[in-house]
Amino acid sequence: xxxxxxxxxxxxxxxxxxxxxxxxxxxxxxxxxxxxxxxxxxxxxxxxxxxxxxxxxxxxxxxxxxxxxxxxxxxxxxxxxxxxxxxxxxxxxxxxxxxxxxxxxxxxxxxxxxxxxxxxxxxxxxxxxxxxxxxxxxxxxxxxxxxxxxxxxxxxxxxxxxxxxxxxxxxxxxxxxxxxxxxxxxxxxxxxxxxxxxxxxxxxxxxxxxxxxxxxxxxxxxxxxxxxxxxxxxxxxxxxxxxxxxxxxxxxxxxxxxxxxxxxxxxxxxxxxxxxxxxxxxxxxxxxxxxxxxxxxxxxxxxxxxxxxxxxxxxxxxxxxxxxxxxxxxxxxxxx
Amino acid sequence: xxxxxxxxxxxxxxxxxxxxxxxxxxxxxxxxxxxxxxxxxxxxxxxxxxxxxxxxxxxxxxxxxxxxxxxxxxxxxxxxxxxxxxxxxxxxxxxxxxxxxxxxxxxxxxxxxxxxxxxxxxxxxxxxxxxxxxxxxxxxxxxxxxxxxxxxxxxxxxxxxxxxxxxxxxxxxxxxxxxxxxxxxxxxxxxxxxxxxxxxxxxxxxxxxxxxxxxxxxxxxxxxxxxxxxxxxxxxxxxxxxxxxxxxxxxxxxxxxxxxxxxxxxxxxxxxxxxxxxxxxxxxxxxxxxxxxxxxxxxxxxxxxxxxxxxxxxxxxxxxxxxxxxxxxxxxxxxx
Numbered sequence: 279x280x281x282x283x284x285x286x287x288x289x290x291x292x293x294x295x296x297x298x299x300x301x302x303x304x305x306x307x308x309x310x311x312x313x314x315x316x317x318x319x320x321x322x323x324x325x326x327x328x329x330x331x332x333x334x335x336x337x338x339x340x341x342x343x344x345x346x347x348x349x350x351x352x353x354x355x356x357x358x359x360x361x362x363x364x365x366x367x368x369x370x371x372x373x374x375x376x377x378x379x380x381x382x383x384x385x386x387x388x389x390x391x392x393x394x395x396x397x398x399x400x401x402x403x404x405x406x407x408x409x410x411x412x413x414x415x416x417x418x419x420x421x422x423x424x425x426x427x428x429x430x431x432x433x434x435x436x437x438x439x440x441x442x443x444x445x446x447x448x449x450x451x452x453x454x455x456x457x458x459x460x461x462x463x464x465x466x467x468x469x470x471x472x473x474x475x476x477x478x479x480x481x482x483x484x485x486x487x488x489x490x491x492x493x494x495x496x497x498x499x500x501x502x503x504x505x506x507x508x509x510x511x512x513x514x515x516x517x518x519x520x521x522x523x524x525x526x527x528x529x530x531x532x533x534x535x536x537x538x539x540x541x542x543x544x545x546x547x548x549x550x551x552x553x554x555x556x557x558x559x560x561x562x563x564x565x566x567x568x569x570x571x572x573x574x575x576x577x578x579x580x581x582x583x584x585x586x587x588x589x590x591x592x593x594x595x596x597x598x599x600x601x602x603x604x605x606x607x608x609x610x611x612x613x614x
Numbered sequence: 615x616x617x618x619x620x621x622x623x624x625x626x627x628x629x630x631x632x633x634x635x636x637x638x639x640x641x642x643x644x645x646x647x648x649x650x651x652x653x654x655x656x657x658x659x660x661x662x663x664x665x666x667x668x669x670x671x672x673x674x675x676x677x678x679x680x681x682x683x684x685x686x687x688x689x690x691x692x693x694x695x696x697x698x699x700x701x702x703x704x705x706x707x708x709x710x711x712x713x714x715x716x717x718x719x720x721x722x723x724x725x726x727x728x729x730x731x732x733x734x735x736x737x738x739x740x741x742x743x744x745x746x747x748x749x750x751x752x753x754x755x756x757x758x759x760x761x762x763x764x765x766x767x768x769x770x771x772x773x774x775x776x777x778x779x780x781x782x783x784x785x786x787x788x789x790x791x792x793x794x795x796x797x798x799x800x801x802x803x804x805x806x807x808x809x810x811x812x813x814x815x816x817x818x819x820x821x822x823x824x825x826x827x828x829x830x831x832x833x834x835x836x837x838x839x840x841x842x843x844x845x846x847x848x849x850x851x852x853x854x855x856x857x858x859x860x861x862x863x864x865x866x867x868x869x870x871x872x873x874x875x876x877x878x879x880x881x882x883x884x885x886x887x888x889x890x891x892x893x894x895x896x897x898x899x900x901x902x903x904x905x906x907x908x909x910x911x912x913x914x915x916x917x918x919x920x921x922x923x924x925x926x927x928x929x930x931x932x933x934x935x936x937x938x939x940x941x942x943x944x945x946x947x948x949x950x
Contacts, residue, residue, distance in 0.1 A: 338715040338938060341677035371707045379674040
């Protein structure tokens, strides 16, 4: 059985739906994480008061656009694929920065802008602490990002898209959940394939039942890392998690850090190597793997080639600070 | 005749006064500058409408704190010297970013914050376009930065400082000029040495007569690059400019890119080599030279050692994107 293919005649490759976030990124020592009781490698939703305390203790930082699905959209565009990003920003400087960066990356940004009192919580921001081992630990203040209400997105945005890609991080606000469920139903009706990423172990922990239901009902391509897939099935064994995930959706892609990735369908398992680079900052590794994989898959490549493209894109993004590509990914893919 | 020495018993090394600016930095091709009629290597004050047009055409950018004298303060702190920064930000996200970054760099930020309608023009920002030759071309929207009024600074900030360092970029707003003149007179009365940087060729062009008067009357240490010192004396000859600048202030330091720097006093001329690195982004080179030089001079080192410290600090900052040090400058100075 071949996994469900996208409709190659459509002009938009991927519509990415996610939190519009600006990253506030600094390199810290390990004791910084201990001092603030942070779990290395995790993403924690952080109240403003706590975020202020963490930020005050952070070294000089740089601000750089992020957001998981937004990074994937930027990656797809860098590979030369047509991507749309749907998200929400406030009418403030960070919102302006986010919109500029995603548009100038070649992505069609159809997000809405929250004005006035609604926008007062501000554009989402994420304090990204990068330790000397290149691991990133994130404290996120979602601001307006999570509030993607039913009126913020029109179903027609997916009409001409091969794939709609949604990040699990978005699964916090009741209105956003309603919007995503509606979009997924609409995608099914319109023949748009649905891709979903589990985003983070704690995120899976909070929403396990709903995620399992959502994936079983709607998701064609699932992205996860080993922690997340193990968390989904509440097991410590990767192999156990993998066998449980077989058939959960048409394609399951699990990223495994320096071990590369494993792609599973109903009747196939592929283990694909990572591309070796000296890691500087792993922020965006999973996002760019998804970009590479989806760029391959929407271009009609097989699973193995698509996964290799994921490895290349992930390797580029971990070789420098920041979660969006700096090199010309299209050129790097040509060499494959 | 030995140049005037600072009062070594004072606990603050340098009080830096300048524009509080957040840089919006992107790498562009040369044709970007042509398209927007920009003069490579210059700093241009830019109206909001024009800044919007330039920004819309810029590739994805990073936001990173800048400001000439602020970069110098951050450099001094990185070398282990005690620096204070005086500047003005608005009550907005960029103001928050600027204040965080300078404080976490170890600098005492005594700037004022413009609230309400006064602050509506926002914290200053500078579009920094870095071309493949590592040269930076800047378009600045000063916002509240230039409006350092007489009530924003108390003369007592310089009481315990060896040196007060002022950037020429600040010489735009009549109230700021009044404030600086008052601070310089006060410095003289209190035995605080005054250092000044010409900042930019166009800046010198706009204010030549006032700058010459200011330097002759108040300045003990003058910083300039070759363009700026030539512009000051309206000559194309570096040697001519240098001979005219002899005795203008107690010490004149001229940075000369890959040729290093030349330091002139009433009876001495020193040519000091640059430290070779592969330049990535020259933003902040002059600012960090001043930091290194002043760190040496306030520690009682001779002119040559101070100039060498300037070369080391400048080399570090041009080896990466952004105008503030990323390496431990104190450690690099130890090796000298």
